Ligand code: NI
């Protein structure tokens with residue numbers, strides 16, 4: 629059993645095979661966060677790119693929990709200079725078997741500058757194969773790209789896609805992404821954090837379910853989906 633929890637924005641928890649993963653932990657300053665950096669637990673922290681709403685509270689949470697941080701080479705080097713002790717660098721197209729499963733970094737069309745202006749490498753998404761064989765694709769911040777078809781060829785159980793528009797895919801491109809990815813279930817993220825990315829996830833869900841085979845699960849911040 630794998631449990632996916634949406635904490636608001638692009639911040640998620642994945643509990644699988646006894647491990648707790650935290651993805652893009654943005655709690656401090658996140659107006660829709662359902663919990664806080666002080667309260668959340670993690671064994672591993674995954675960072676998709678260098679922007680402040682994704683690096684977020686990583687340094688504090690890694691310091692308190694001792695979690696290992698996984699991200700691209702540039703970001704984990706930068707986090708090491710901030711005092712993060714346990715890190716694992718990967719890069720796009722590269723996978724590694726961690727205790728929680730096989731994690732591959734995928735391409736993302738976005739930026740990745742770190743909060744102090746340091747170079748943050750290239751932005752990424754995550755393709756996780758759990759130890760019991762489930763595939764979760766977390767696109768994180770990206771525009772639509774045609775190679776989502778290739779990611780879809782792997783057989784996606786759960787796709788986590790931004791729908792907020794302005795900084796990432798909006799609802800129309802996210803619908804096209806579902807058609808390329810062909811996931812069993814899709815969960816929308818990166819919307820309604822601020823007015824700039826306000827969207828109606830229910831009308832998006834209706835459209836996706838009318839035009840594809842995917843089931844859309846719309847979570848409120850703090851809610852979980854188990855599969
Ligand atoms: Ni971003």
Ligand code: MN
Pocket residue numbers: 638679681682769795818
């Ligand atoms: Mn973002």
